[in-house]
Amino acid sequence: MTIIHNRSLDDINDTTPVLGGNAITRAFSGGSLTRLIGMLLLILILGFLTIYPLSMLLYGSLHSTPPGMAGEFNLNGYRSIMTTQNLIVLVNTVGISLAKTIPSLTIAVFLAWIVARTDTPFRGTLEVLITLPFFIPPILTAMAWGMLANPQVGVINMAWRWLTGAQDPLINIYSYGGVIWHMCQYSIPFLFLFMVDAFRAMDPSLEESSRMCGASRWTTFRKITLLLMLPVLTSSFMLSFIKGIETFESALFFGLPAGIKVITTDIYEAINHRATPDYQYATSLSFAIMGLMFLLVIAQWAILRGKSFQTVTGKGFRPNVMELGPWRWVTFAVCVLFFLVTVVLPVGQLLLGSFFRFFGFYTYDMLTLEHYRAVFSNSEFWRAVRNTMMLGLLGATATMALGAVVAYISVRTKWRGRSLIDGMAWLPWMMPGMVLGVGFLWAFAMLPGPIPIYGTIWALLLAYIALGTPVAVRVMTGSYHQLSYDLEECSRVHGASWLQTLWRILVALAWPAFAVGWVLTFFGIMRELSASILLYSVGSETLAVVLLKLWANGNAEQVSVIGLMMMLLVILFRWVQLRFIKARISKL
Amino acid sequence: MASVTLENVTRMYGAITAVDHVNLKIKSGEFVTLLGPSGCGKTTTLRMVAGLEKNTGGRISIGDNVVSDADKGYFVPSERRRLGMVFQSYAIWPHMTVFDNVAYPLRIRRRPDKEIQDRVMNALRLVEMEQYAERPSPALSGGQQQRVAIARALVFEPEVLLLDEPLSNLDARLRTQMGDEFRQLQQRLKITALYVTHDQSEAMALSDRVVVMHGGKILQVGAPEDIYRRPENRQVAAFFGTPNLLDAKVRDCRPNGGQYYKLDVEGQGWSGECHAASEMPKGADVTVMVRPENLQIRETGTVNGGLSWSGEISQAIFRGPHRSIMVKTPAQTLHVETPSLADVGIGRPVTVAAPSDAAWAVRN
Ligand SMILES: Nc1ncnc2c1ncn2[C@@H]1O[C@H](COP(=O)(O)OP(=O)(O)OP(=O)(O)O)[C@@H](O)[C@H]1O
Ligand SMILES: [Mg+2]
Numbered sequence: 026m027t028i029i030h031n032r033s034l035d036d037i038n039d040t041t042p043v044l045g046g047n048a049i050t051r052a053f054s055g056g057s058l059t060r061l062i063g064m065l066l067l068i069l070i071l072g073f074l075t076i077y078p079l080s081m082l083l084y085g086s087l088h089s090t091p092p093g094m095a096g097e098f099n100l101n102g103y104r105s106i107m108t109t110q111n112l113i114v115l116v117n118t119v120g121i122s123l124a125k126t127i128p129s130l131t132i133a134v135f136l137a138w139i140v141a142r143t144d145t146p147f148r149g150t151l152e153v154l155i156t157l158p159f160f161i162p163p164i165l166t167a168m169a170w171g172m173l174a175n176p177q178v179g180v181i182n183m184a185w186r187w188l189t190g191a192q193d194p195l196i197n198i199y200s201y202g203g204v205i206w207h208m209c210q211y212s213i214p215f216l217f218l219f220m221v222d223a224f225r226a227m228d229p230s231l232e233e234s235s236r237m238c239g240a241s242r243w244t245t246f247r248k249i250t251l252l253l254m255l256p257v258l259t260s261s262f263m264l265s266f267i268k269g270i271e272t273f274e275s276a277l278f279f280g281l282p283a284g285i286k287v288i289t290t291d292i293y294e295a296i297n298h299r300a301t302p303d304y305q306y307a308t309s310l311s312f313a314i315m316g317l318m319f320l321l322v323i324a325q326w327a328i329l330r331g332k333s334f335q336t337v338t339g340k341g342f343r344p345n346v347m348e349l350g351p352w353r354w355v356t357f358a359v360c361v362l363f364f365l366v367t368v369v370l371p372v373g374q375l376l377l378g379s380f381f382r383f384f385g386f387y388t389y390d391m392l393t394l395e396h397y398r399a400v401f402s403n404s405e406f407w408r409a410v411r412n413t414m415m416l417g418l419l420g421a422t423a424t425m426a427l428g429a430v431v432a433y434i435s436v437r438t439k440w441r442g443r444s445l446i447d448g449m450a451w452l453p454w455m456m457p458g459m460v461l462g463v464g465f466l467w468a469f470a471m472l473p474g475p476i477p478i479y480g481t482i483w484a485l486l487l488a489y490i491a492l493g494t495p496v497a498v499r500v501m502t503g504s505y506h507q508l509s510y511d512l513e514e515c516s517r518v519h520g521a522s523w524l525q526t527l528w529r530i531l532v533a534l535a536w537p538a539f540a541v542g543w544v545l546t547f548f549g550i551m552r553e554l555s556a557s558i559l560l561y562s563v564g565s566e567t568l569a570v571v572l573l574k575l576w577a578n579g580n581a582e583q584v585s586v587i588g589l590m591m592m593l594l595v596i597l598f599r600w601v602q603l604r605f606i607k608a609r610i611s612k613l
Numbered sequence: 614m615a616s617v618t619l620e621n622v623t624r625m626y627g628a629i630t631a632v633d634h635v636n637l638k639i640k641s642g643e644f645v646t647l648l649g650p651s652g653c654g655k656t657t658t659l660r661m662v663a664g665l666e667k668n669t670g671g672r673i674s675i676g677d678n679v680v681s682d683a684d685k686g687y688f689v690p691s692e693r694r695r696l697g698m699v700f701q702s703y704a705i706w707p708h709m710t711v712f713d714n715v716a717y718p719l720r721i722r723r724r725p726d727k728e729i730q731d732r733v734m735n736a737l738r739l740v741e742m743e744q745y746a747e748r749p750s751p752a753l754s755g756g757q758q759q760r761v762a763i764a765r766a767l768v769f770e771p772e773v774l775l776l777d778e779p780l781s782n783l784d785a786r787l788r789t790q791m792g793d794e795f796r797q798l799q800q801r802l803k804i805t806a807l808y809v810t811h812d813q814s815e816a817m818a819l820s821d822r823v824v825v826m827h828g829g830k831i832l833q834v835g836a837p838e839d840i841y842r843r844p845e846n847r848q849v850a851a852f853f854g855t856p857n858l859l860d861a862k863v864r865d866c867r868p869n870g871g872q873y874y875k876l877d878v879e880g881q882g883w884s885g886e887c888h889a890a891s892e893m894p895k896g897a898d899v900t901v902m903v904r905p906e907n908l909q910i911r912e913t914g915t916v917n918g919g920l921s922w923s924g925e926i927s928q929a930i931f932r933g934p935h936r937s938i939m940v941k942t943p944a945q946t947l948h949v950e951t952p953s954l955a956d957v958g959i960g961r962p963v964t965v966a967a968p969s970d971a972a973w974a975v976r977n
Binding site (some may be wrong): 107514529 | 662664665690691692693694695696697698700701702703704706708717718721722763766769775929
């Protein structure tokens with residue numbers, strides 16, 4: 026005689042539940058076979074893009090002859106890089122990177138603070154202007170600065186001599202200072218982009234409570250704001266430092282003529298500038314620099330581990346904006362000055378250079394359109410445009426597709442092997458373009474005969490995809506993290522299959538991030554020089570390669586014309602990105 | 614609408630047992646609520662029924678079909694279980710309009726446009742949201758989002774409706790209103806609903822039956838009134854509100870003619886009559902539960918029948934609708950709720966009394 030509702034299921038056998046479907050649908054109800062095949066395919070692709078060139082790098086560093094020739098295995102390569110001269114190269118590399126990172130970080134913090142936390146007028150526009158230099162291919166500004174600050178015929182130095190009557194030039198771009206200055210132009214907007222949202226997203230109540238406790242504005246900034254930003258600052262510093270070590274263009278243009286060598290230019294020289302290219306030396310050096318990068322990345326990971334960004338990722342509040350009074354016009358002027366120096370000046374030089382017969386002789390009777398005519402009737406130029414556009418469109422699409430899939434698997438699923446995929450996709454992160462280029466040089470040369478990649482445009486495409494993948498994965502990971510699982514699960518419960526959900530919910534919600542990543546990758550491909558210069562061959566030149574060749578031949582005038590065309594492209598893409606994609610994101 | 618059966622359903626996360634041999638049968642058209650403290654496995658249970666989580670043991674059936682059988686390795690994925698679900702976050706897809714959100718389950722199943730139009734508008738009318746059909750869904754308030762989520766869950770006439778704390782994001786007033794509206798809708802459409810909440814009053818007000826869970830296990834299943842008035846054990850008794858739980862010994866036990874047994878119990882300095890579910894031997898240790906609202910404060914004196922304690926008022930707190938009064942007795946301090954009109958004097962000696970059918974004994 027029990028009255029409490031019974032927990033045992035006495036009526037469970039009213040109707041006997043039956044298993045639906047048949048044995049086959051049951052066996053595959055998890056979709057495990059297709060998943061297995063897909064994963065294997067992905068591992069194969071990533072392996073070819075990252076592990077294979079990496080191991081070929083090791084192979085090549087031990088191999089006595091250039092790729093594809095019979096030879097023996099020895100340690101001569103490593104022996105030959107152990108010289109005092111290379112020690113100087115190493116010190117140069119690290120020193121220059123440090124020397125550009127510290128001022129860049131200071132200026133970037135200042136600019137980010139201006140844009141995010143003060144009432145400086147036109148902050149929205151300023152933000153766009155400040156970040157623009159980051160999207161200009163470095164080879165363009167390098168060439169422009171080569172013309173602007175050339176000690177003999179540079180506009181700046183000519184103006185200086187004319188103004189003061191002095192004999193000596195004001196600045197010589199072919200110096201340590203020149204290399205660092207050119208690197209800073211890229212580091213500052215990069216660091217700015219990296220930090221500005223952290224500044225914006227900081228919870229103002231953390232600062233306000235410090236003020237309430239009696240701390241002054243300045244003390245609050247030092248003790249609260251900066252300390253809260255410390256994780257972001259540290260990671261920015263490490264990132265910028267690592268990028269500095271990878272940089273090629275600045276040292277190529279301004280270092281080499283002055284005898285200043287860094288690791289990337291040393292590798293480049295060993296292959297391209299010696300009477301007989303010394304592949305073993307270059308490969309050993311590449312492998313060694315990768316070791317260095319590996320240590321740096323480990324250091325970065327160790328420093329940042331456990332540092333939480335929680336305090337600065339809240340949303341739904343307005344950061345408190347500091348009222349600067351009349352000083353706001355000073356901060357405004359600082360931002361405008363930055364834009365003038367990093368964009369207007371070099372682009373102005375390109376314009377100037379493109380309309381005069383000879384670079385350096387700016388008189389009325391020298392005005393001409395002949396360079397435009399020459400460039401536009403040059404079939405090599407058009408081929409390079411076609412190549413660059415094709416590589417950009419195909420490369421960006423393939424890279425982002427790969428990145429989207431890898432990020433999905435590593436963030437959204439619990440599949441076995443997902444960390445392997447994630448790790449492989451991340452490997453190129455510690456390979457500078459130059460190093461990856463050398464790795465692929467070996468990798469393509471060692472492929473069996475019937476796979477004709479070596480010396481074709483596909484070689485460039487594959488290298489670009491490998492180089493772009495880490496960033497693509499990061500962008501997509503970030504966007505997936507923002508979408509709650511509920512949105513997907515809800516779709517599954519209401520009848521959509523895994524694929525339907527992927528397409529209708531995830532893709533539909535993540536495409537703005539995909540588009541942002543796509544544009545970034547496209548820019549990355551357009552500016553890529555260090556891997557391209559090793560992997561191109563006649564017929565597969567990109568615009569950057571053509572520019573470099575023209576520059577080497579002393580044709581600064583046509584360089585200016587092509588540079589302007591690229592600049593137009595950059596502005597067009599950036600405008601599309603800001604206008605359509607950003608607008609779409611903010612609506613969500 | 615279909616029934617849902619869980620047989621020995623278990624879910625392990627590594628060494629942690631989130632859900633432990635749960636047996637439950639939900640009848641067609643019934644509204645069952647899973648109730649329990651945070652982390653007791655409610656969400657996990659619901660998600661296993663939804664197919665979003667695989668049970669590591671046991672069998673789940675919806676209607677006449679097994680949808681998951683851990684021993685046979687059989688598992689029907691979510692999308693083929695024909696369910697409707699309302700998520701705690703509502704999971705309204707931000708890139709679609711209200712209409713598109715609700716139409717989703719139909720579009721996935723490739724229904725003709727005409728039918729989609731009719732059924733979506735019907736579903737929206739049901740939740741009184743038809744005038745918002747073309748709104749982009751981020752431009753909705755919490756309450757409106759919740760209605761859209763319900764409309765979306767109902768539009769396909771699912772076998773079972775699953776809801777995971779759907780009201781917890783709303784403010785108190787809206788919560789009650791939406792809850793009542795939803796209950797009416799459920800009764801009108803005869804929906805089988807499995808509902809998760811940790812709010813006791815919500816569970817009482819909405820459900821046909823409440824399942825009280827703790828540590829992955831079911832403590833008791835029963836109608837709200839049974840669970841509240843006649844808990845099976847001390848844990849369930851303590852879970853609802855702040856009851857007075859008194860230790861006592863059984864002096865006598867006899868059937869009272871109805872469903873229950875009548876006990877004579879004796880505690881420290883008090884004695885009286887109360888009810889219990891089963892027969893208890895003389896001298897057994899029991900816990901007697903008396904809810905504060907069933908206690909009355911009288912002038913000192915003897916009371917016939919039921920239970921009584923004598924003591925003095927030690928504290929009184931005005932709470933608006935009622936007054937909480939603490940009465941210090943030799944056994945323990947009793948919590949009494951009285952209408953807030955009555956005035957009390959601290960330190961006054963009083964007798965606290967309860968009718969015997971308001972006192973319920975469970976075995977320790
Ligand atoms: N993915 C997981 N991995 C490990 N443990 C988990 C996981 N998901 C849930 N658990 C554990 O299972 C137990 C039950 O979790 P569940 O989410 O079902 O609780 P709940 O009753 O819904 O609680 P709440 O009211 O807080 O939502 C908890 O102890 C939780 O820590
Ligand atoms: Mg829960």
